[in-house]
Amino acid sequence: MRLLKINSIAIILYFFICGCQTAPVFNLKTFNTDTDDLHVISINSNRVQQKCLFFDAEAENNWRHQYLMYTLSDKNEVFEIMQSTNQDKNTCEAQFKAIEKILRSGPRVGLCVRGSLEKSPQGPTVESRTIRFGSLGDFDVSYESLTLDSICNSKTCFSNNSVWVNTCPGFVKN
Numbered sequence: 001m002r003l004l005k006i007n008s009i010a011i012i013l014y015f016f017i018c019g020c021q022t023a024p025v026f027n028l029k030t031f032n033t034d035t036d037d038l039h040v041i042s043i044n045s046n047r048v049q050q051k052c053l054f055f056d057a058e059a060e061n062n063w064r065h066q067y068l069m070y071t072l073s074d075k076n077e078v079f080e081i082m083q084s085t086n087q088d089k090n091t092c093e094a095q096f097k098a099i100e101k102i103l104r105s106g107p108r109v110g111l112c113v114r115g116s117l118e119k120s121p122q123g124p125t126v127e128s129r130t131i132r133f134g135s136l137g138d139f140d141v142s143y144e145s146l147t148l149d150s151i152c153n154s155k156t157c158f159s160n161n162s163v164w165v166n167t168c169p170g171f172v173k174n
Contacts, residue, residue, distance in 0.1 A: 106155070
């Protein structure tokens with residue numbers, strides 16, 4: 001009887017521990033397509049950073065803002081994700097705010113991105129791009145830029161092209 005109690009307690013403890021496990025902080029799935037690789041990244045919201053950069057070019061006036069997003073993997077590798085087109089300042093800032101709202105409204109987000117996963121060159125002659133992830137630390141960009149299709153949480157999605165929201169496995173336009 002005593003052995004049965006010990007086994008019962010062990011089994012209950014095992015199921016409790018297994019049931020309390022959380023999702024991994026970073027998960028990447030790749031789907032090969034005819035034109036480009038499609039990647040779905042599931043990540044904790046605190047592992048995503050954003051920037052609107054201005055590239056100085058006199059001839060193009062305002063249309064030189066570039067939206068960039070950075071994600072930090074569980075191996076402390078930074079993926080750079082960019083909007084595929086240059087934008088004016090107001091559009092870039094509006095995108096930043098819309099995505100920030102998604103990031104703040106839940107602990108996890110899903111990203112749909114396109115491109116080849118290629119490591120960024122590293123070394124003393126290469127300019128380092130260090131990204132600050134708050135309390136997680138500062139990390140250099142590890143991969144060449146990918147292109148943002150869409151970002152979703154459990155309630156809403158954002159994409160500059162409404163078609164892209166439905167191109168990712170598991171993504172649904174709300």
